[in-house]
Amino acid sequence: MHGRGAQIVRIAAMTTTLFILGCDDEPNVESESPSDPSQPGQRDFVQAKQIANAAGGNSITPGSNHTTTAQGNGNLDVLGGDANQNQQAFREKYGLTDPTQDQLSQWDQYNARLTAYSNNDSDWQYPTAASANWMGTTWTNGDPLAVEGTTVSVDFNRIPRGSLIYIPALNMYAEANDTGATGMWANSDAGQMDYDSNGAGRVDVYNLAGDRSSGEVEQEFQNQVGSNEYGQIYIVHRGPGWKTGGN
Amino acid sequence: MRSSNCLLLGTVVLTWLTASAVMAQNPPLAGDPYVPRGKPTSPDGEYEWRVDSDARISYRLINVETGKELASVNAYYPEVNSADLRYAKAFGVFWNEEGTVVALDELNRRRAGNLYFFVMRSGMASEIRSEKLIPLPAEADEGRLVVDPGWVSPTTIRVRQAVKTKKGEFSSTYFSIDFENPDAPKVLPAG
Numbered sequence: 194m195h196g197r198g199a200q201i202v203r204i205a206a207m208t209t210t211l212f213i214l215g216c217d218d219e220p221n222v223e224s225e226s227p228s229d230p231s232q233p234g235q236r237d238f239v240q241a242k243q244i245a246n247a248a249g250g251n252s253i254t255p256g257s258n259h260t261t262t263a264q265g266n267g268n269l270d271v272l273g274g275d276a277n278q279n280q281q282a283f284r285e286k287y288g289l290t291d292p293t294q295d296q297l298s299q300w301d302q303y304n305a306r307l308t309a310y311s312n313n314d315s316d317w318q319y320p321t322a323a324s325a326n327w328m329g330t331t332w333t334n335g336d337p338l339a340v341e342g343t344t345v346s347v348d349f350n351r352i353p354r355g356s357l358i359y360i361p362a363l364n365m366y367a368e369a370n371d372t373g374a375t376g377m378w379a380n381s382d383a384g385q386m387d388y389d390s391n392g393a394g395r396v397d398v399y400n401l402a403g404d405r406s407s408g409e410v411e412q413e414f415q416n417q418v419g420s421n422e423y424g425q426i427y428i429v430h431r432g433p434g435w436k437t438g439g440n
Numbered sequence: 441m442r443s444s445n446c447l448l449l450g451t452v453v454l455t456w457l458t459a460s461a462v463m464a465q466n467p468p469l470a471g472d473p474y475v476p477r478g479k480p481t482s483p484d485g486e487y488e489w490r491v492d493s494d495a496r497i498s499y500r501l502i503n504v505e506t507g508k509e510l511a512s513v514n515a516y517y518p519e520v521n522s523a524d525l526r527y528a529k530a531f532g533v534f535w536n537e538e539g540t541v542v543a544l545d546e547l548n549r550r551r552a553g554n555l556y557f558f559v560m561r562s563g564m565a566s567e568i569r570s571e572k573l574i575p576l577p578a579e580a581d582e583g584r585l586v587v588d589p590g591w592v593s594p595t596t597i598r599v600r601q602a603v604k605t606k607k608g609e610f611s612s613t614y615f616s617i618d619f620e621n622p623d624a625p626k627v628l629p630a631g
Contacts, residue, residue, distance in 0.1 A: 411608025
């Protein structure tokens with residue numbers, strides 16, 4: 194990112210210098226500068242909603258060993274920004290509470306690899322989620338806005354888009370509304386536990402990096418989650434029906 | 441008056457150069473990321489890359505006049521729905537000036553998507569896997585090659601390898617690939 198930015202600045206500086214050197218001192222005339230066209234947002238958002246509503250399917254089987262996993266402390270400060278407040282608002286909006294042991298035993302549990310992804314990743318300059326999020330807000334390019342504390346990226350071939358999941362290590366409910374690059378690595382990850390028969394694959398948790406580098410975000414996240422990335426998740430509801438009380 | 445014209449011309453050229461540099465990035469540094477990059481039609485207008493969504497989303501290289509398919513690759517997100525189609529249509533196609541080599545570069549979305557090279561000979565297209573030319577380093581957890589910014593000579597294209605390591609570090613390394621001998625493209629580090 195910085196390398197590319199510097200390259201553009203160098204090109205601009207060199208070109209400007211060349212033209213200043215090449216021009217004489219006669220009086221100038223004002224010129225008009227073009228304005229940037231605004232990007233559509235609402236149309237894409239409606240489209241994304243339609244996609245989410247049409248999604249579904251079951252492609253993995255839950256783990257047979259239903260030993261319930263210990264819950265985390267529920268402090269999502271590590272995710273940056275307003276993660277704690279967003280998680281609280283998410284729970285209030287959809288009536289979600291800390292799960293009981295009884296609930297956990299009824300939900301489908303899967304092996305997963307919990308990793309962080311952050312807005313400081315230069316190859317992810319604009320959040321590009323693939324389905325509408327619970328806040329219903331979009332970026333200027335029309336993609337749903339990633340929300341720290343509730344947005345995760347999953348492999349849609351394993352977890353249907355729009356699903357509600359629960360991550361015990363963070364005591365966090367999240368909406369599976371972004372695919373990122375998780376699906377791309379399915380083949381190379383095939384031998385790992387998060388891609389075995391009851392594996393949910395990579396689950397990338399959105400972090401608002403702030404002043405942190407993406408490397409720092411990753412490290413802090415791993416310290417919080419522990420167990421060398423691998424952990425468990427529960428799929429509370431497959432697909433986006435939980436938002437409307439449907440199935 | 442000459443001075444003002446000169447400065448105006450300079451501004452136009454500067455804007456064009458800057459816009460070209462920005463638009464050639466993958467992902468684009470600014471603006472709508474779903475705008476296609478490059479040009480799908482070969483310099484002589486004989487061939488064209490098209491997005492096909494009949495059953496699965498794929499890219500097809502066709503002879504414009506005959507409609508004959510010369511090559512086809514699946515899109516990274518092949519399911520036919522509007523989101524995946526929008527992603528597929530945001531591809532970049534970069535022909536060299538003689539139309540002998542073409543790079544097909546899907547939108548880089550957190551290192552998702554693929555870069556393909558095709559060598560054109562006698563009306564046939566043969567694919568060269570970009571990851572065979574420049575493999576991912578062993579420490580890479582995620583990574584992909586993207587065109588950045590494009591052809592820098594009639595036979596040489598510059599690319600960027602974006603990597604996220606297993607330790608969570610991020611890096612970009614630039615390479616030039618010289619297709620002067622298309623049977624044995626030469627890869628060199630690029631600044």
